Amino acid sequence: MLSKSLSRRRFFGTAGRIRAFVRCSLTLLLSLAVLFGGATVASAAQEDPIAEALSRVANDTWTDADLDLIRSDPELAGQVADPKAPVETGVDASEKEEATTSAICGAWVDVWYRKRSLLGSTLYVWHHRVVYCRDGARVTRWQNRYDYITDSQSVVYVRGLQVNQAGAVPAASSWSHLQRIVELCVVKYGCYSTYKPHSLITVRGNGTYTYSGANG
Template sequence: MFAKKHRSKSVLTLGAAITATALAVTMAPAAHAAEPTDAQISAAIQRHFDGTWTQADVNLIRSIPELAAVVPNVTRPVESTTESVVTTSEGLSWRDQATLALELKRAKAQGTLPGPEAQLSVASEEVETPAEVEVDSAPTTDVDGPIPFAAGNKRWKTTHVYHTHRSYTGAIIFRYHTYAEFQYDGSKVLKWGSRYDDFTNFDAGVDVNIGDRLLVNTKSRTPASSGSSMMKRQVQLCVLRYGCYSTLHPWAQVKVYGTGKTKIGGTGV
């Protein structure tokens, strides 16, 4: 079970949002009429929280350095990355086995494989979706990098998707990671293996309160020509001065094919 990953050890309290009262005791009085009032600041943060923000709200948050450093930038394009690595394979020569060992060492160092704090999916909480029939319409010979593949041989691959959440100053508030292991033979996705999610790269000024259960945890039925794995979890962002000001629902879906190809099926909050 995930615990709070940064600073405080308190349990996640769902649905909390910053209030005008909290701001009133933490914000300095306005120096002149042009400065936003506590109520205006509270309302702008609330609209960031519930998705009804306007450009005026964005401009207000940007004008306050303490908030610009911790509030997620809702105007920034989605920043997501996918990568994968072969973990085991049939039919490899001793030379290819040595290459695979080096690839795995590199993948562990770069975070392509799940780390010790990654949360393993609970099998009883997984929801199976219908088998998928889409095929890889443009297979390539380099889909597995330096590890040659002969059709019919079975191999395992781990695919990793991460979504980076940044503030208005560009600082990383957190990264949400999902990992899915799958077996394939060149034409079919044969089965799913272990699946994980994780959070990393916490900003020093933000408490990231992580929900203890996945809101969405699906994988498609196998064997099939392709498959999808999706995970979604709730997080709450809090800072000492302003309290808990945002609840997000980061999610990521990966699409995999019987050829070994992987791609992002979707990601967001």
């Protein structure tokens, strides 16, 4: 009886050690699978030629080959800004550019910049608008100064203002300077590029104006 009892104990002890060894081995194998599987995915992402082309577009180090590669995926190309597109800008105003001596409030100037995709479609139009009072000789006060986006596609994410400055009034002329941060984000590649459109609008007491700026 004693011999049988000892044999049974040795058997269960050995079985327990085997089970523990199997559990440890499985845990080690799973850990290695996750480690090397993750490394493979990361490596594939780093070697994605389109992701690399997008990075160069964002860094302004792109080549024509990069743009052609992105255009090979029309859906993506319609979401990527064309770095070769000419600057498109314009201005609307409440009055003609000729000088006048009338005193009014509600005079306004609206400057805009358009950003186009690699397919030529509009990604967004950024506007900078000022509303002010004048007496024919001076800008007497600012009524409003703000920016806004029109014709925006789903890939456009409007972030904060980087610059928001204005000249003193009353004065013979004064100015407003705004700059907005805009990001372009696509599902597969995330937020791949940032633009900073800005403009400086100068208005005068006689109703004339000038502007300068860039589309970021």
